Amino acid sequence: MAHTHDGIDWNERLSALRRADHIFAKAYRQVAERLVDMVAADGTPPVVVDVGSGAGGMSVAFASVLAARGGGRLVLADAVDELLSAATGHATEAAGGTVTVEAVSVDAADERLTSVLPAADLVWASRVVHHLPDQQQAINRLAGVLAPGGWLALSEGGLDTKCLPWDIGVGRPGLGDRLLAARNQWFVRMREEMPGSVRLPVGWTRALAAAGLVDTSSFSYLVDLPAPADEATRLSVVDMLTWMSHSGEEYLDEHDRVTVARLLDPSDDDYVGNRDDVFFLGTSSVHLGRKNG
Structure with missing residues (x-):
């Protein structure tokens, strides 16, 4: 398992991350357009750094938007080399000839971060900081990567994602809320x-x-994939329930563990991957700050 501060085997989650990237692609594109437009207003090709690039969903969005805006430099940074390699490959495919795509293997908590990454017009870090030991220090370090006038965009928090009907006909009603509570614990x-x-x-x-940044603000974006959901969405719901039930297993009672096992069993009539009443509804928040200069 690649070393991470949270003890999570991110290599094992690569396939699930790729499926999530697929169903988030439209939202990621819209966010990337909004952020790139903030740093490319003068027509100069911007430098964008994606810290904790994961499976590459936002890297692909940034690459395609930069290409559409006339080019730029995109740098992917991650501590998990297998994820970094996959993300770099996908971003390179989306980049076109006017966008340079680079990969840097580095831990976002590493003191070397500012020395191994270029001065950036935009630093994007999605659900990265809360996996690091000292979150304020991590934000300070990310801010240190910015060029004068550059923007740091942290995607953290939002509204909990819902994916199940209140009563799914198996076990007690309200399973989705109990899974979220277990995940939070x-x-x-x-x-x-x-x-x-x-x-x-x-x-x-x-x-x-x-961290010394100014013009701080936030915005949120919605991912709304209603029932009846397509296969990609249903499989992402399977991934989500698998992750939530695994991480929060000790906080669920035996009845809920049995119910989840049924929902995740492809041979069961109530397997969520086959149900036409599952959905995906949630919001993510992006928090912004600019470096003076």
């Missing part, structure tokens, strides 16, 4: 048990301001 424990963990007892825009 797991997250608290994960943060508490992380070596060197430091609490971040403020909101994200205050943390950006504490």
Whole structure:
């Protein structure tokens, strides 16, 4: 397993991450357009750094938007080499001849971050900071990658994703809410048990301001894939329930564990991958700050 601060085997999750990228592609494109337009207004090809690029969903969006805006430089950074390789390949395919795509293997908590990454007009970090021990220090370090006038965009938080009817006809109603509660309990424990963990007892825009950034703000984007969902969405729901039930298993009672096992069993009549009443509805928030200059 690749070393990560959270103890998660991200290599094992590559396929699930790729499926999620597929169903998020339209939303990612819209976010990338909004952010690239902020840093490409003067016509100069921008430098965009995607820290914690994962399976490459946003990297692909940035590559295609940069190509449509006349080109630029896209740098992917991740601590998990298998993910980084996959993401770089996908981004390169989307880039076209006017966009340079580079890969840097580095931990976002590494003190070398500012020395191995170029000065950036935009740094994007999606669901990265909350996996690092000292979140404020991580934000400070990400801000240090910015060129004067550059923007840091953190995608963190939002509204919990819903994917199941309230009563699915198996077990007790309200399973989705209990899975979310179990996931949240797991997250608290994960943060508490992380070596060197430091609490971040403020909101994200205050943390950006504490890093010396100005013009802080936030926006949220919606992913709404209603029932009856297509196969890709249904399989992402399978991935989501698998992850939530695995991470929060000890916080679920035996009845809910049995119910989840049925929902994830392809041979069961209630397998969520075959149900026409599952859906995907959630929002993600992006928090922005600019470096003076």
